[in-house]
Amino acid sequence: MVDLSGRAVLVTGGTKGIGAVIAETFLRAGADVVVCGRNEPEKPPSADGRTARFLSADIRDANAAVELVNGAAELMGGRLDVLVNNAGGSPDADAATVSPRFVERIVQLNLLAPFYVAQPANKIMQAQPEGGSIINIGSVSAVDPQPGTAAYTAAKAGLLAFTKALALEWSPKVRINHITTGLVLTEAAAHNYGEDGGATIAGLIPMDRMADPQDVANACLFLAGDLSSYVTGADLAVHGGGEIPARYMVTRD
Template identity: 70%
Template sequence: MVTGNPLDLTRRVVLVTGGTKGIGAAIAEAFLDAGADVVVCGRTVPDAVPTVRGRAAVFVPADVRDPGAAGRLVDAAVERFGRLDVLVNNAGGSPDADAATVSPRFVEKIVALNLLAPFYVAQAAHRVMRAGAGGSIINIGSVSAHDPQPGTAAYTAAKAGLLGLTRALALEWAPAVRVNHITTGLIRTESAAAVYGADGGDAVARVVPMERMAVPADVARACLFLASGLSGYVNGADLAVHGGGEFPARYLAARSAGRRG
């Protein structure tokens, strides 16, 4: 039974990879707001770190594609705060690329960032968590793992692998460490604005049952749930944060034809 405020994460320590901007920064801010101590990482030093009511995240430079760097990142969090309770594997992404002509180097980099890096950081986090009070690992995935889009072959394969990895680790590491996955859909971020057209995504939002694109805070709140006592029996789950997905093309075509008639 959960007592008190299950979303009060005071004295918990949270590591968010890629937590300096976009979705990662929103996740870091949500955990700071819940009282947690937060460590974020990135390959370059940011102009500012996530901060809430005067409490700031701690930045550690790290390229999580490097297994050694991933281990040192976790060690740095433990050295600073004495423990690690939550890992959010958020770092990822990919530009569109033609599968017929894309270089092997590109494929390797995309798979390394979106699949291998989460594995490396999770291994290091598990080592610490199992020796302490346990913990929660949350992998941020993509709807591409379920519904591929043109131009995303390497990314889709990596994200599908991340979902499979989540389920495998959940089997191996329970009950001390829970491992879960969030399937994200279309998210309105500053860096993605150009992708969704001149209307800022209004047309894209019409294909989503919730009639809007997600905002980073939607993903952040899901992370809070999976890190908290509210999800104490949730393990190996794939939590869809995509507004219901997208309407099928045949439905949109029929609806459009009906309007013209």
């Protein structure tokens, strides 16, 4: 286990799903953790007798994002060592009929919000002798679009480019990296993967399984710590090798 004792970590969208597992993983590593969401959870993430603190925020609003970052740093002794931009997502929608309002909201959540949070986080990290690490949670949709995800795909592709641009501007004090997640089997998303719980889909992935949220959390732990001290502007693929090409699936015996 990576030791992050004394580090201050903020995880957006950290109250459930992948974000909650990321928060719990940092808690087990010894870090102080603040999570945010629009609604306070019944039970905030906890691990090894330690519990994340919660701040309510709609990070699609730039002012709210600044207040979140400053509030989180205040709760953790004026520090912010790691930001995990995890909040995101989108329901499927037909690009031919989807409303402009829908597109705006998806882009706000998946592209603009990460920037709104990263900017004040960078300000704090640049002033710290140790700097800091920002991790953007992306999606394989950015490079391999699926039907029904046009707005989401565009936003996530922007997040990947945005990560690389910030790495050029904010280094060397602040490292910014990106994780390309594939299909992640969470309790909330299980219904999207068929009646067999995703078993058929798992057969299309070289690793022969869908990702567990812990796989994403472990990647965050690596990018946050000293083992990745020379890694910035990188895209770490956590997708089990992607998907086996359709032409192979239909022609193999």
